[in-house]
Amino acid sequence: MKVQLSHPERLVEVKGPKRVKELLRDLNLVAEAHLVIRRDELVTEDEFLKDDDAVEIRPVISGGS
């Protein structure tokens, strides 16, 4: 599956199927700091992502005051 990441913006290819929770763990990303979006919809951590899914992992933390 194609996974879009930010900061810096990049696209990585990950082999599916895979649970959201495992995808975050494999990419070394903290769940509390990210949302996982598939085709404009939020997906929960227990869900399976298929190999042909397009996924965005969006960081939710901003640093300003």
Next chain:
Amino acid sequence: MNCKKCHTKAVIGLPRHNAAFCKVCFNAFVREQVARAIKGERMFAPQDRILVAVSGGKDSLALWDILLKLGYKADALYVDLGIGGYSATSRKKAVQFAETVGASHQATLLTHTVQEEEGAGIRELAMLIHRPTCSACGTIKRYQFNRAAIAHHYDVMATGHNLDDEAARLLGNVLHWQEEYLDKQSPSLPASVEGFAKKVKPLYRLSEREVAAYAVLNRIDYIVEECPMAKGSKMLLYKEVLNRLETESPGTKQAFYCGFLEKQAKAQPAAASMAEKDQASLRPCSTCGQPTTAETCSYCKMMARAKTGSPR
């Protein structure tokens, strides 16, 4: 994962509440938390006029959206800092939101452009006075929001600070034992003196991830990109640490910040004592008339230095 309330498919899990919600029930949860914050901290009443500080980011736009949908009279102010593409995009997002959601609730957007009013973008200003950009930015934003709130007779000023912002700030203050700042970490700061608007943070019960989820679920088009000046900030580091703790033990951030608020409420009848303390030490700035503890307020000092280009 199914929704805890209606048992349809959930769109988000909330470990710290041991819950998961579908979109409809999550929106209800968010509004409930905000309503509870407004009531519990006596932020404002149904007839009050609110000025929301918007940046084009998720927190402030979500806050404006929630307040309007709860039926409050809320306008907004956007401060254009003149930071190249970042400011251009964030301004566009704020204006777009105002023209769609804002307009449908008869709410308006005020704007303040630093390049026009202060004569240069925030980075140039900071360079002129030899101060870090974020500290100059803080001074200008605080000053201009307060001025707009007073000039246009708003009852209260609201900012989009969430639980992560407040917990990270508390961690920073505690790590350095900056006790004098702890007083100001309440989600509701009274209008302490004529010329200072009341300030509230209605999102303080929601985590940053929950606010972002609200924005995504409700198709709020916000700027995902960060202000380039935030890179490497201490706040980001504190948030990262807290979120690693949160992932291991859900509820940590809330226990930390809300526990602090409870202790503080017991220790002092906070609002009253702070208002008195402030009133005793504040007087009008000799240049602009806004309240300050010094002869000249920090904004006027900064602008004077920027004109002569000399440090301090």
